[in-house]
Amino acid sequence: MIKVIPVEEAVGTQLAHDVTEIRPGEFKGPAFRKGHTVCGEDVCRLQKLGKNRLYVIELEEDEIHEDEAAALLADALAGRNIRWENAPREGKINLLAAADGLLRVRADTLAAFNMMDEVMCATLHNHTLVREGDLVAATRAIPLVMKRAAIERAAAVARSQGPVVEVLPVRSARGGLVVTGNEVYHGLIQDRFAPVIREKLEKLGGELLSVEYVPDDAHRIARAVEKTLEAGCDLVLLTGGMSVDPDDVTREGIRAAGAVDLCYGSAVLPGAMFLVARIKDVPVLGVPACALHHRVTVLDLVLPRILAGETVGRKELALLGHGGLCRDCARCTYPHCPFGKGS
Template sequence: MLKKIRVTDAVGKPLAHDITEIRPGEFKGPAFRKGHTVCDEDICHLQKLGKKHLYLIDLDEDEIHEDQAAAILAQGLAGEGVTWRDDPKEGKICLYAERDGLLNVDKAGLAAFNMVDEVMCAALHSYTRVTRGRQVAATRAVPLVMQKAPVERAAAIASRNGGILKVLPLISRRAGIVITGNEVFSGLITDKFTPILESKLADLGSVVSGISFAPDDVDLIQQAVETHLKNGCDLILLTGGMSVDPDDVTRKGIHRAGADEMHYGAAALPGAMFMVAYIGKIPVVGVPACGLHHRTTVLDLILPRLLTGEHIGKKELAFLGHGGLCMDCPECVYPHCPFGKGM
């Protein structure tokens, strides 16, 4: 319950909530924090902030203050790799990455949480790469005082499946690369794919354990894949032979090497001819030729997710379509752009 009093009568009384001050272009934040005891010197400042009245709080048994509500919500939202501090400002609590990794947001869970009246959470896009200490979300109760029931309902939704917000670590993999194609194998053209893949893998904390070359021959592609597996590689990337030409036999070679699951085609451009397969639990990735000509492709959307251990299947490749169109800007600023943000 809120009791309204004149600001001139508030001297000696503690503030029930933060008092926000906004100075355009300079400052936006609490001028006075919750619990501050109002003194004579504060009256003029409060009046300049437009405060003619203040409120005292006498909570009923079924009511909760915004700060306590925010803490309950944050506790429910924070899954593995996400932390928060019980230091609400203006009723808001921020959540942070507890480690380097990939932010994973349960989007359906977040929507259900935000459908509860008088609570909210805003987060970064799912699959945003984050470093330890980076803010990933913020939550608050909207009113100063609210009923406990919706807070408890929202917190229950938030905590399902271990929390709506997680930061998953990138697992360091030993990658085997197979460069396919008669032209490269015979030396007619120089391999330019390997340094691109090495750079992308190194940036994500993985290493290239072996590189092999194979012509457009099913048996030799199969042998190259099997050799990398025998050498302990736990990620295989193949380039070339991913189109629909009759002599593009890379997929057949992967299948013969033991792939029992294969998904060809991704709803993203560049990268429609992307492929992901699995030999046991080891992901095998077919990288289309667009990776030679575009700095950012579907590989940049999928590779980090694979490195968290996520199983990428048909559904995941289909969901790329919303936001999966790269605008091929003259100066690429990915990931600070819309590409891949609709997933």
């Protein structure tokens, strides 16, 4: 139960919540913390802050304060590699990444949680690459005091499908690249794919272990993939021959190497002619030519997910369509832009 008392009569009482002070362009934060015991000299300052009345809380047995509620909610929302402190500020608790990795948000569960009365949680986008210490989510109970049963129901919803937010570690890949195409193989043009792929792997903590050059010959492409696997690579990427011309036989070579679960085509631009498959437990990625001409493509959306242990197949490639249209800005600001943020 909450009682309202005039500020002049509040001397000796403890504040039931933080009192916020706002000085435009200078400061926004608590002038007084929850639990502060009001003394005579505080009264004038509280009045200047527009606080002519203060709240005194006398909790009933079935009620809960916003701070305790926030802790219950944070505990229910947080999964692997998420840390938080039971030190709410204005009833809010921040959830931080406890390790580098890929943020996974169960968006459906998050929506169900936010449909519950008197609670909220806001997160970064699903599949955002984060660093240890990054803020990834925040939660709070909205009223100052609410029924404990309502908070417990919301916490149960948050736990219903597994943690709402977690950070998946991204493994350090030993990548092998197979560059296909008669022009590169015969030295008519210089390969530009290897530096691009190397840079993308190294940004994710991996390395490019081997590079094989082969002509547009399905049998030789298959043999190059096998050789790459024999070299100890745990990720195979192929470039060239991913289009629809008669001599684009890279897909045929990938199948001949024993690939299964092959999916060709993604709902992303640039990157419509992307391919994912696997040979045993090794992911195989077919990278279209757009990776040479665009700083960011479907590869940048899929590669971190693959290295975080997620399965990317037909459904996942289809879901990338929402938010999967690059605006091809003159000055690229990815990942601080909408590209890839819809799924």
